[in-house]
Amino acid sequence: xxxxxxxxxxxxxxxxxxxxxxxxxxxxxxxxxxxxxxxxxxxxxxxxxxxxxxxxxxxxxxxxxxxxxxxxxxxxxxxxxxxxxxxxxxxxxxxxxxxxxxxxxxxxxxxxxxxxxxxxxxxxxxxxxxxxxxxxxxxxxxxxxxxxxxxxxxxxxxxxxxxxxxxxxxxxxxxxxxxxxxxxxxxxxxxxxxxxxxxxxxxxxxxxxxxxxxxxxxxxxxxxxxxxxxxxxxxxxxxxxxxxxxxxxxxxxxxxxxxxxxxxxxxxxxxxxxxxxxxxxxxxxxxxxxxxxxxxxxxxxxxxxxxxxxxxxxxxxxxxxxxxxxxxxxxxxxxxxxxxxxxxxxxxxxxxxxxxxxxxxxxxxxxxxxxxxxxxxxxxxxxxxxxxxxxxxxxxxxxxxxxxxxxxxxxxxxxxxxxxxxxxxxxxxxxxxxxxxxxxxxxxxxxxxxxxxxxxxxxxxxxxxxxxxxxxxxxxxxxxxxxxxxxxxxxxxxxxxxxxxxxxxxxxxxxxxxxxxxxxxxxxxxxxxxxxxxxxxxxxxxxxxxxxxxxxxxxxxxxxxxxxxxxxxxxxxxxxxxxxxxxxxxxxxxxxxxxxxxxxxxxxxxxxxxxxxxxxxxxxxxxxxxxxxxxxxxxxxxxxxxxxxxxxxxxxxxxxxxxxxxxxxxxxxxxxxxxxxxxxxxxxxxxxxxxxxxxxx
Numbered sequence: 185x186x187x188x189x190x191x192x193x194x195x196x197x198x199x200x201x202x203x204x205x206x207x208x209x210x211x212x213x214x215x216x217x218x219x220x221x222x223x224x225x226x227x228x229x230x231x232x233x234x235x236x237x238x239x240x241x242x243x244x245x246x247x248x249x250x251x252x253x254x255x256x257x258x259x260x261x262x263x264x265x266x267x268x269x270x271x272x273x274x275x276x277x278x279x280x281x282x283x284x285x286x287x288x289x290x291x292x293x294x295x296x297x298x299x300x301x302x303x304x305x306x307x308x309x310x311x312x313x314x315x316x317x318x319x320x321x322x323x324x325x326x327x328x329x330x331x332x333x334x335x336x337x338x339x340x341x342x343x344x345x346x347x348x349x350x351x352x353x354x355x356x357x358x359x360x361x362x363x364x365x366x367x368x369x370x371x372x373x374x375x376x377x378x379x380x381x382x383x384x385x386x387x388x389x390x391x392x393x394x395x396x397x398x399x400x401x402x403x404x405x406x407x408x409x410x411x412x413x414x415x416x417x418x419x420x421x422x423x424x425x426x427x428x429x430x431x432x433x434x435x436x437x438x439x440x441x442x443x444x445x446x447x448x449x450x451x452x453x454x455x456x457x458x459x460x461x462x463x464x465x466x467x468x469x470x471x472x473x474x475x476x477x478x479x480x481x482x483x484x485x486x487x488x489x490x491x492x493x494x495x496x497x498x499x500x501x502x503x504x505x506x507x508x509x510x511x512x513x514x515x516x517x518x519x520x521x522x523x524x525x526x527x528x529x530x531x532x533x534x535x536x537x538x539x540x541x542x543x544x545x546x547x548x549x550x551x552x553x554x555x556x557x558x559x560x561x562x563x564x565x566x567x568x569x570x571x572x573x574x575x576x577x578x579x580x581x582x583x584x585x586x587x588x589x590x591x592x593x594x595x596x597x598x599x600x601x602x603x604x605x606x607x608x609x610x611x612x613x614x615x616x617x618x619x620x621x622x623x624x625x626x627x628x629x630x631x632x633x634x635x636x637x638x639x640x641x642x643x644x645x646x647x648x649x650x651x652x653x654x655x656x657x658x659x660x661x662x663x664x665x666x667x668x669x670x671x672x673x674x675x676x677x678x679x680x681x682x683x684x685x686x687x688x689x690x691x692x693x694x695x696x697x698x699x700x701x702x703x704x705x706x707x708x709x710x711x712x713x714x715x716x717x718x719x720x721x722x723x724x725x726x727x728x729x730x731x732x733x734x735x736x737x738x739x740x741x742x743x744x745x746x747x748x749x750x751x752x753x754x755x756x757x758x759x760x761x762x763x764x765x766x767x768x769x770x771x772x773x774x775x776x777x778x779x780x781x782x783x784x785x786x787x788x789x790x791x792x793x794x795x796x797x798x799x800x801x802x803x804x805x806x807x808x809x810x811x812x813x814x815x816x817x818x819x820x821x822x823x824x825x826x827x828x829x830x831x832x833x834x835x836x837x838x839x840x841x842x843x844x845x846x847x848x849x850x851x852x853x854x855x856x857x858x859x860x861x862x863x864x865x866x867x868x869x870x871x872x873x874x875x876x877x878x879x880x881x
Contacts, residue, residue, distance in 0.1 A: 226619045227646055228683035230870035233674060234258050234863055237612040239594045241586050242269060242291035244577040245298070245313055249274055251576070251584060252282065252291055252300060252313075253596055255612055263864045269302065271313065272610060274579065274598065279610065282311070283318065292331055303331060308395065321395030329385075330412055330419040333392065334428040339456070340392040341422050341431050342400075348408045349382035370440030375780050376415040377825040377857035387411050387422060387433045389456065403433065403454050403461070411435040413449060413473075420474050426481030430455045432464070434473050444782045448492045451475050464504065470497055474524070478531040482506050483551075485534060487522060488513070493783040494708075496665030498701050501525055501534060501549065514549045517559035521697045521704065526575045535583060537572050539667040539698035540564065542627065542639050544571040546583065546599065566599060569625070570606065571670040584609070588672040590643060591623045591679045621646030623679050625670075628689070630725040633717045639699075640691040640722050641668065643682040653733040655881050656687040658723045658760075660741030660748035664695045664707050664715070664788070675860060676742065684874055689726050693718035709790045711744070712751050712805030719748060723759065735761065738881050740873075742766035742821075743829060743858065747807065750837060753818060754810025762880035764873060766821040767829045767858050770837040771808040772801055778830040811840050817847040819876040821869065824854035849876065 226232070238256040245252070251274055256267040267288035272279040283289045285304060292301040298313045306327025311318040322328065332341040350356040351373075353365035366379055373380050384404070391398030404411060411433045412421035421434035436449040450465045451472050465472040470489030477484055484504045489497035499522045500515045514534065515522060523544060525536035533550045546566035553560055566572060573586040573594060583599045587606060596610040624644040632638040645654060659678070661668045668690045672679075681688045692699060694715045695707025707715050719739075727734050739760050741749050746768020753763055769775045773793045776785050785791075790798035803809055818841055822834025834850065841848035851872050853865055860866050 225621050227621050228623075228677075228680045230680065230867055231260070232616065232620070233677055233680055234260060234866065236593050236616055236674075238265075238674070239586070239596060239610055239612050240267075241574050241576040241584070241596050242302075243294045243300075244274075244579075244584060245294050246296045248577070248579045250313065251596055251609055252294060253610060254289065254291075256288070258863045260863045260867065263862060265863075269300075270610075272596075274584065274609060276609075280315075282313075285318070293333060301333070303328065322397060324397065330422060332419060332422045332424055332431075334424045335426055336428040338392060339389060339424075339428065340397060341387060341389050341424065343385045343387055343412055343422075345383040346386045346402060346404075347382055348384050348406065351380055351382040355382060371444040371782070372440055372780070374827050376827055377823075378415075378827075384408055385410050385412055385414065385417075387431070389431060389454070403431075404435070407437075408439050409435050409437050423475045423477065425453075426477050429457065432475045432484075434475070444780065445786055446492055447471050447489065447495050447783050449473060451486055468502075470494065471499075472502075476525070476527060478503075478527050479529060480531050483531070485525065485527065487525070491787075494787045495781075495784055496663070496697075496704070496708075496788075498704070499523075501536060503551070512551075512560075514551070514560045515562060518549075518562040519700045520547075520562075521701065524575065526578065529578050535565075535575055535578065537575060539669055539696075541698055542641060542667075542692050543567075543569070543669050543698070544573070544667070544671070546572050546575070546585070565601065566604065568606070569670065572599070573671075589670045590625050590641065590672065592617065593672045593674075620679075621683065623682055624648055628726070630691075630722050632714075632721050634714065638691060638693065638718055638722060640689050640726075641670075641678075642690075642726065643678045643688045645682050645685050645687065648731075650729075650731045652731060653736075654685065654687045654731055655736035655738070655877075656689065656723075656726065656732050657681060657877075658719060658737070658739040659688055659690045660719060660739060660745035660752075661690070661693070661696065662741065662743030662745045664711065664744035665697065665704055667696050667698050668692055669698065675866070680870070684877075686877070687726075687732065689722055691718055691722035693722070708788045709801065710805075711747065711788070711801070716748060716751055716755065719752065720756070720759070727759075736881050738762040738764070738877060740764040740766075741768070743768065746829070749818075750807035751805075751810065753816055754807060754813040756816070760816055762877060763816050763818040764821075764876060765818065765834075765837065767823055767826050768820075768833065768837070769807070769829055770833045770840075772806045773808075774832055774836070775829065778827075778832060780827050808836070808840070811844065814841060814844055814846050817876075817880040819849050819851065819872070819880075821851045821853065821872075823856040823858060823860070824852065825857045828858045847880070 240254040242252045242254050250271050252271050254267050256265045258265045269282040269289050270279045271282045287305050289302045289304045294300050299310050300313050301310050308322040309318050309320050328342045330343040351366050353363040386402050386404040388400040390400040412418050423432040431454050434449050438446050449471050450463050453462045453464050469492040472488045475486045488500050488502040491497045500513050502513050504511050520538050523537040525534045533548050535548050537544050547564050549560050549562045571588050576584040581601050585599050586594045587597050588594050597606040626642050628640045628642050630638045678688050697704045739749050739752050746765035749763050749765040750768050750770050789801045793802045820834050820838045838850040860869050
């Protein structure tokens with residue numbers, strides 16, 4: 185269930201174009217321009233990539249003059265990350281390191297008195313923003329997670345895992361402490377990368393007095409429900425009412441098979457005085473998350489999807505007005521999907537981010553309808569060749585945000601609402617990028633097989649010479665409804681790929697948000713259809729350029745992108761010389777029988793393999809059914825703890841390729857899940873990735 189940097193450069197479409205529906209009619213090619221960001225001579229390498237600082241926005245001082253941010257630095261030698269906090273003036277100036285303790289500090293809040301409250305190793309600490317000694321406020325054996333202090337400072341809300349069901353043998357049979365057996369009678373027996381041991385994260389409320397915590401009250405006592413959501417929910421799933429009399433928490437109150445096939449999370453209100461719980465989103469069927477009160481406390485906003493079971497449905501901003509007791513969908517008539525939002529300081533509008541035309545930009549929506557009984561007006565307020573990630577805060581005439589490009593990791597910026605420009609506040613990685621050779625990024629349009637305009641980003645090698653020929657990579661995005669924009673990834677890094685001498689093309693094929701709701705939804709139940717044709721159209725068009733070596737074209741991707749590579753292996757008709765699939769779906773039948781979030785499989789594939797209505801999914805759109813045409817060298821990565829695309833998918837594909845005498849290699853990562861999180865494992869991944877390309881392309 186979402187980072188950023190950049191120098192603005194014109195790219196996007198005006199907000200008026202959003203009102204149109206056909207993607208091919210909303211594109212103004214004159215606004216797609218090139219931008220070269222780097223000025224050095226060294227090429228990006230895996231080691232240089234992992235040496236970059238990873239910036240996170242943590243908070244703004246009460247007077248709006250300083251930003252507190254985190255920087256995580258990874259030590260490959262120690263194979264671990266270290267995060268510290270820094271303070272920098274919003275209007276320019278030198279950054280000062282604020283914390284030095286070992287561990288990862290995360291800011292909880294910055295008080296009006298100028299104290300920074302932060303979590304470190306599960307305990308709450310305080311330190312004056314102006315400097316001085318840090319003070320440990322709590323010392324709780326179980327530790328604290330996902331903490332929210334009440335506005336009046338008298339209560340604390342946090343989460344901790346609670347043993348509810350005895351699935352694990354050591355919990356079920358106390359006399360067998362050395363056993364290691366799991367026993368289940370229902371689904372939701374494993375999720376993402378861990379088996380369900382019977383412990384569920386629950387929200388707790390307790391009194392709080394300067395670090396002293398009273399007896400915690402479990403708001404879900406005895407219930408086998410998760411809050412925050414599993415596996416990636418956090419403090420954003422919690423909120424305090426402005427009067428400190430109630431807490432809100434997000435929860436999907438379903439169990440077993442019902443839990444596995446549903447996305448129906450709701451927002452619940454717990455009244456501290458009456459101890460009563462109320463479902464604020466009753467009757468709303470899809471995801472309802474991220475509750476945030478307006479500055480005056482009279483309205484509650486949250487992110488909402490309509491359809492139960494469809495995790496990639498259009499995300500809207502819904503508000504509840506306490507005076508009128510009405511729910512209002514502010515973005516219902518807007519042809520897009522929301523990433524995240526904040527309230528404006530005056531409470532009259534909301535600022536939000538959303539994908540659009542291959543980027544993620546800033547938008548605003550006013551709470552007053554444009555006309556009586558008409559919809560609310562959504563305005564795009566930023567445009568450029570960059571992504572906007574988090575919106576940290578609003579100041580006078582500016583928004584504090586994070587931003588990235590394909591060649592710049594996240595930094596913190598001020599976005600001037602009048603000048604429509606970004607100004608860097610942090611410069612953590614400037615010195616590193618100053619040494620990195622130039623990388624060109626440009627937008628490109630292709631006619632798809634159905635006549636639609638298909639947009640792609642193309643990244644060129646340093647010192648690109650159009651008179652030379654270059655090996656070229658088609659990147660197949662995962663998701664499948666994930667946008668290919670200008671985000672900066674430490675796993676699939678296109679600057680790194682281009683720096684090794686490859687042209688890389690990133691098509692915004694069917695299924696990606698940012699090109700209208702229909703375009704986003706068109707991939708569901710059509711995985712092996714138009715989206716695959718879009719990939720072939722994009723690479724065929726680029727291959728017409730004289731600088732593309734048509735004999736040295738490869739396709740790479742992960743998750744749905746890995747599925748795409750497996751599909752392309754059987755239908756590419758000689759286009760590709762080398763293929764790489766990471767945690768890809770190879771046999772849709774066995775995948776349906778082993779993946780954990782069945783709501784995703786039911787919606788996107790149509791349902792189970794035994795239902796004849798879904799036959800096309802498990803035959804024509806099933807990579808294993810095209811194995812007879814496999815003849816291209818293929819590298820297969822597979823995580824041992826990947827329960828989204830379980831290990832059998834990679835093993836089946838590798839075994840089939842081997843038995844067909846297709847040159848193939850399996851890279852098995854036993855401790856990794858759907859991603860590669862260990863620094864040293866990531867170095868092995870990169871070496872095998874580029875080693876395979878050097879060997880086969």
